[in-house]
Amino acid sequence: MSGNQLEVSMYRYNPEQDKFPYMKKYKIDKPARDIMVLDLLHLLKEEDESISYRRSCREGVCGSDGMNINGKNGLACITPISSVLKKDKIELRPLPGLPVIRDLVVDMTEFYAQYEKIKPFLQNNTTAPEQERLQSPEDRDKLDGLYECILCACCSTSCPSFWWNPDKFVGPAALLQAYRFIADSRDLETVERLDELSDPFSVYRCHGIMNCVSVCPKGLNPNKAIGEIKSMLLKSKKNIITSDGTN
Amino acid sequence: MSNSILTNDIKTIEFDALIVGGGGSGMRASLELAKSGLKTAVVSKVFPTRSHTVSAQGGITCAIASADPNDDWRWHMYDTVKGADFIGDQDAIEYLCSEGPKAVFELEHMGLPFSRFENGRIYQRPFGGQSKDFGKGGQAARTCAAADRTGHALLHTLYQNNVKEGTNFLNEWFAVDIVKNSKDEVTGVIAFSIESGEVAYLKAQATVMATGGAGRIYASTTNALINTGDGLAMALRAGFPAQDMEMWQFHPTGIYGAGSLVTEGCRGEGGYLINKDGERFMERYAPNVKDLAGRDVVARSMVLEILEGRGCGENGDHIFLKLDHLGADVLNSKLPGICELSRTFAHVDPIYEPIPVVPTCHYMMGGTPTNVNGQAFKRTNGNDSIISGLFAAGEAACVSVHGANRLGGNSLLDLVVFGRATGMHIQEELKSGGGVESSSNDDINASLERLNKLNESTSGHDTASVKRELQECMQNYFGVFRRGDFMEKGLNELSEIREKVNNLHLKDKSSAFNTSRVEAIELQNLFEVAEATAISAFERNESRGAHARDDFPDRDDENWLCHSFYDPVDKKVSKREVNFAPTKVDAFPPIVRTY
Numbered sequence: 001m002s003g004n005q006l007e008v009s010m011y012r013y014n015p016e017q018d019k020f021p022y023m024k025k026y027k028i029d030k031p032a033r034d035i036m037v038l039d040l041l042h043l044l045k046e047e048d049e050s051i052s053y054r055r056s057c058r059e060g061v062c063g064s065d066g067m068n069i070n071g072k073n074g075l076a077c078i079t080p081i082s083s084v085l086k087k088d089k090i091e092l093r094p095l096p097g098l099p100v101i102r103d104l105v106v107d108m109t110e111f112y113a114q115y116e117k118i119k120p121f122l123q124n125n126t127t128a129p130e131q132e133r134l135q136s137p138e139d140r141d142k143l144d145g146l147y148e149c150i151l152c153a154c155c156s157t158s159c160p161s162f163w164w165n166p167d168k169f170v171g172p173a174a175l176l177q178a179y180r181f182i183a184d185s186r187d188l189e190t191v192e193r194l195d196e197l198s199d200p201f202s203v204y205r206c207h208g209i210m211n212c213v214s215v216c217p218k219g220l221n222p223n224k225a226i227g228e229i230k231s232m233l234l235k236s237k238k239n240i241i242t243s244d245g246t247n
Numbered sequence: 248m249s250n251s252i253l254t255n256d257i258k259t260i261e262f263d264a265l266i267v268g269g270g271g272s273g274m275r276a277s278l279e280l281a282k283s284g285l286k287t288a289v290v291s292k293v294f295p296t297r298s299h300t301v302s303a304q305g306g307i308t309c310a311i312a313s314a315d316p317n318d319d320w321r322w323h324m325y326d327t328v329k330g331a332d333f334i335g336d337q338d339a340i341e342y343l344c345s346e347g348p349k350a351v352f353e354l355e356h357m358g359l360p361f362s363r364f365e366n367g368r369i370y371q372r373p374f375g376g377q378s379k380d381f382g383k384g385g386q387a388a389r390t391c392a393a394a395d396r397t398g399h400a401l402l403h404t405l406y407q408n409n410v411k412e413g414t415n416f417l418n419e420w421f422a423v424d425i426v427k428n429s430k431d432e433v434t435g436v437i438a439f440s441i442e443s444g445e446v447a448y449l450k451a452q453a454t455v456m457a458t459g460g461a462g463r464i465y466a467s468t469t470n471a472l473i474n475t476g477d478g479l480a481m482a483l484r485a486g487f488p489a490q491d492m493e494m495w496q497f498h499p500t501g502i503y504g505a506g507s508l509v510t511e512g513c514r515g516e517g518g519y520l521i522n523k524d525g526e527r528f529m530e531r532y533a534p535n536v537k538d539l540a541g542r543d544v545v546a547r548s549m550v551l552e553i554l555e556g557r558g559c560g561e562n563g564d565h566i567f568l569k570l571d572h573l574g575a576d577v578l579n580s581k582l583p584g585i586c587e588l589s590r591t592f593a594h595v596d597p598i599y600e601p602i603p604v605v606p607t608c609h610y611m612m613g614g615t616p617t618n619v620n621g622q623a624f625k626r627t628n629g630n631d632s633i634i635s636g637l638f639a640a641g642e643a644a645c646v647s648v649h650g651a652n653r654l655g656g657n658s659l660l661d662l663v664v665f666g667r668a669t670g671m672h673i674q675e676e677l678k679s680g681g682g683v684e685s686s687s688n689d690d691i692n693a694s695l696e697r698l699n700k701l702n703e704s705t706s707g708h709d710t711a712s713v714k715r716e717l718q719e720c721m722q723n724y725f726g727v728f729r730r731g732d733f734m735e736k737g738l739n740e741l742s743e744i745r746e747k748v749n750n751l752h753l754k755d756k757s758s759a760f761n762t763s764r765v766e767a768i769e770l771q772n773l774f775e776v777a778e779a780t781a782i783s784a785f786e787r788n789e790s791r792g793a794h795a796r797d798d799f800p801d802r803d804d805e806n807w808l809c810h811s812f813y814d815p816v817d818k819k820v821s822k823r824e825v826n827f828a829p830t831k832v833d834a835f836p837p838i839v840r841t842y
Contacts, residue, residue, distance in 0.1 A: 014757055014759065015759050016757050016758060016759060017757070045711075045762075045763075046711045049710075049711075049754055049755050049763040050754075050755045050757070050763070052760045052761065052762050053762070054293075054297075055472055056293050056297040056298075056299070056471045056472060056473045057297070057299065057301060057302050057471045057472075058471065058472055059302065059505075059507045059588060059591075059592070060587075060588075060591065061301050061302055061396075061399055061584075062293075062296070062297040062298075062299075062301050062302070062471065063296065063297065064293065064294075064297045078591050101442055101759060101760050102759045102760040103760075105760045107442075108294070112294075116410055119411075120407045120410065121357070121358060121407040121408055121410060121411040122356075122357060122358025122407075124356075128352075128356040130352070131311070131348075131352055131368075132311070132351075132352050132355040132356075132361070132368065132369050133355060133356065134363075134366070134367030134368065135363050135367055136363065136365075136367050137362075137363045137364070137365060137367075139363075140360065140361075140362060140363045143360045147360045147393075147400060147403070148396060148399070150296070150301075150399070151294075151296055181358075184358070184360070186358070187358075
């Protein structure tokens with residue numbers, strides 16, 4: 001390969017044409033300046049319009065273009081090629097563990113189903129005041145690091161427990177959101193929420209390997225949120241035991 | 248060989264109300280409708296939380312009297328009327344500002360994680376063009392914020408509550424064209440599933456275009472790649488009008504080179520713009536409020552600095568936004584998203600260095616004309632006449648609350664206030680027996696034509712290169728400053744581009760997740776919006792708000808204190824009177840607009 005070219009190896013699969021997925025190699029002139037992986041995809045798509053991927057905001061806030069870049073999940077739009085190139089090569093694959101619809105586009109149905117399962121909305125049955133419900137800045141601070149999730153699925157699809165049990169293990173993204181509502185001083189269903197997570201799979205399939213933390217493009221820490229949920233579950237159990245006086 | 252799809256080949260899916268677009272206004276409307284029990288669906292070309300509302304940063308402007316207990320929605324109304332350079336409809340602005348607090352408190356009750364003051368109330372920051380006491384009481388702080396991620400927080404909250412209410416979503420379905428019957432009533436849209444390619448007629452008694460803006464008509468824009476004006480373009484192709492299309496807001500602070508938005512909240516928190524000499528030049532252009540003048544005023548001042556040789560950087564082609572004096576604490580707590588974007592896209596850390604910025608296309612003040620109920624209308628014999636079955640809300644609509652220039656923070660308010668109003672009106676209308684007559688098979692076939700033509704194309708032009716041509720043309724001839732002779736050149740170029748856009752070659756004809764098909768149709772949509780923009784801009788022989796003409800530098804209230812009304816059938820622009828009849832306050836008469 002000449003010194004002024006990049007080699008992009010891309011996962012290709014079109015269900016109407018291909019019996020099996022395959023890796024296709026593209027050569028492209030090195031851009032004059034550092035560009036994002038998404039820009040690289042745009043350039044390739046101009047050459048080969050059959051390439052398919054999702055994208056929207058192109059600035060890391062909509063969560064459309066999560067993909068596996070040289071072995072690590074990330075958002076194409078905020079990943080500079082300089083940060084991932086290895087020997088002028090780059091490998092692009094769809095997010096792992098979910099069914100592939102085409103090329104870099106995965107079917108996120110299971111991911112969204114887990115999100116819906118944790119009831120991702122504020123629950124408070126008290127009559128709302130005429131104005132806003134008050135919340136102290138300290139209580140509001142507890143939501144930082146939680147509400148910013150963009151549902152890109154980079155974390156859940158980097159998690160072996162989620163690959164193994166995508167129907168039963170809630171996964172880091174949805175657990176982060178579960179804790180976002182548990183932590184919200186305005187939400188009154190903490191007990192219910194914890195109860196619904198208390199089975200052996202929903203939370204406890206997390207073994208703390210921290211892949212979610214290392215790939216989150218927003219710098220969030222689902223592992224910490226999961227830890228909080230686990231310790232709340234433990235505490236709530238202890239309370240039940242002591243109040244009953246039984247084992 | 249013809250593969251034409253006809254009505255009999257496709258499924259009809261029927262709803263009471265169909266909302267096209269899953270952003271802020273669409274999901275606020277759907278929430279209202281889902282709660283009402285009407286059969287409602289949101290059809291969105293992306294999963295709803297990928298919609299462009301997610302990129303809104305600084306906040307939602309509303310007189311909730313938190314930062315200032317004496318704040319008054321009428322002051323907000325005054326600022327909005329003035330910001331609009333007096334061609335915003337005052338009945339609509341009155342509705343926006345007076346209903347606003349209700350809509351914002353509802354969002355809080357739904358769970359939106361607003362930032363807070365010490366007393367627990369919603370945090371509000373100063374934004375441009377805000378005043379107390381009808382411009383006499385100094386700078387107001389009226390923009391409610393969730394750090395600098397207000398749009399993200401708002402969009403996710405709305406999606407979450409739609410999940411709670413069980414709204415139907417047709418996600419990653421792309422609406423192609425409006426279906427209308429022989430009475431010119433709208434009966435739904437033709438759409439296809441991006442995932443499978445399946446085409447369907449989505450039939451509805453009420454169709455709401457909540458498709459957002461079309462900033463991608465310009466080469467340099469803060470807008471998401473998906474902002475291609477689909478709903479407005481569908482309406483134009485169906486022969487329905489557009490209003491105030493020359494009015495495009497150029498945001499003062501798009502990141503130089505990348506286009507990403509840097510919120511006005513940066514200047515609200517105390518940041519300011521400097522030229523290459525380090526001078527805070529807005530002191531010269533807007534001595535009273537400086538960097539917090541209207542966006543049109545600030546953007547023009549920046550371009551003048553650059554044109555007069557005081558731009559920053561090697562090529563002197565941008566301006567610096569200075570934030571470092573605010574300190575790491577303020578930046579990390581109030582503007583964390585901006586710090587992130589600057590590091591990623593400008594390679595600067597605003598804690599230590601200024602951000603290179605340049606005025607960048609940001610917002611479409613024009614759109615499908617509607618009343619405060621979201622009902623779209625056309626003009627018949629000089630009067631507004633409702634288009635049965637067609638509604639619009641949010642950036643796709645022109646109510647008009649933004650007139651010639653939108654104030655920062657007013658777009659999110661527009662989304663929730665008019666999304667809600669549209670939902671409420673449709674409920675009322677359908678429950679009292681309103682609706683539209685069915686379309687015939689021929690009507691539906693007519694709406695399938697464009698898709699069929701593209702699917703049958705065997706030669707023609709390439710989408711990516713024609714799109715680039717279109718964007719360059721709009722950027723060069725219809726940007727921050729405009730001139731008759733340049734625009735004439737631009738119009739000539741556009742008529743050449745029209746030929747190409749009508750003859751695109753879709754090489755990949757496959758069905759599953761074929762984004763090339765989507766992009767080709769999006770380009771056709773962009774073109775409709777661009778053409779309406781260009782013709783309207785050429786017609787308005789004055790400078791007002793965002794529309795700045797070198798050859799007509801002054802505002803001309805005698806001839807142009809009016810909306811421009813673009814008819815896509817004969818491509819002519821007529822004038823429509825501005826509403827000066829609010830019901831709860833006296834109208835604000837036009838004054839000279841200074842900051």
